[in-house]
Amino acid sequence: METLKFEQEVLSARQMLFGKALMLLKDSERARDIVQDTILKALTNKDKFRDDTNLRGWLYTILKNTFINDYNRRAKHPTYLRDTYTDAFLGAERQVERNQGISKITMDEIQLQLSKLDVKYSKPFMMHYEGFKYEEIAEEMQLPLGTVKTRIHKARTMLQEALKDLR
Numbered sequence: 001m002e003t004l005k006f007e008q009e010v011l012s013a014r015q016m017l018f019g020k021a022l023m024l025l026k027d028s029e030r031a032r033d034i035v036q037d038t039i040l041k042a043l044t045n046k047d048k049f050r051d052d053t054n055l056r057g058w059l060y061t062i063l064k065n066t067f068i069n070d071y072n073r074r075a076k077h078p079t080y081l082r083d084t085y086t087d088a089f090l091g092a093e094r095q096v097e098r099n100q101g102i103s104k105i106t107m108d109e110i111q112l113q114l115s116k117l118d119v120k121y122s123k124p125f126m127m128h129y130e131g132f133k134y135e136e137i138a139e140e141m142q143l144p145l146g147t148v149k150t151r152i153h154k155a156r157t158m159l160q161e162a163l164k165d166l167r
Contacts, residue, residue, distance in 0.1 A: 003046065006055075010042050013059050020060060024067050034070065038063040078139060113162040117155055124148050125155035 017038055021031035041062050042049075049058060114122055127137045138148045 006046055006049070007043060009055055010039055010059065013056055014039065016056060017059060017063055020063055021067070024064075034063060034066055037066050041066065110159070110163065113159055116162070117158060121151050121155040121158065124151045125159075128152050 014035060017035045018031055021034045021038075022028060025031045025034065038059060042059055045062075049055070114126070117125070124137050124141060124143075127140065128134070132140070134145055134148050134152075137143075137152075138145045141148065143151075
């Protein structure tokens with residue numbers, strides 16, 4: 001296949017690649033990055049493409065391998081980035097709007113029950129409540145992502161159980 005036609009076909013597959021990457025990553029920014037890496041690898045390795053091969057399948061294989069390599073790299077060597085925004089956010093006092101609705105449960109009762117939880121459950125729960133993403137909590141606490149999700153769910157369940165008689 002001539003170079004110009006090859007480049008046009010690779011670039012026309014961008015939307016398909018983005019959809020596949022989004023299914024794998026569930027994060028549009030990272031999906032765009034992996035698609036860009038895939039296209040770059042395809043264009044630089046044009047000589048490895050054979051004309052009798054399905055181009056979209058070849059591109060998907062590159063995408064999948066790039067995803068796997070990136071996943072393995074992140075798992076083996078997690079990065080801990082700190083920037084001014086994160087430091088300011090972590091150091092900021094919490095600002096909570098009071099619920100103006102009628103409720104039998106007060107914030108003091110919720111805080112009391114939350115303080116009774118083991119810190120391994122309360123800390124990730126509060127970080128999630130304050131707006132941190134699961135990945136950020138996992139990095140901060142140096143825990144696997146699944147453990148963070150489980151602990152947040154467990155904290156939520158324990159709080160619901162403790163507060164159920166107050167409703």
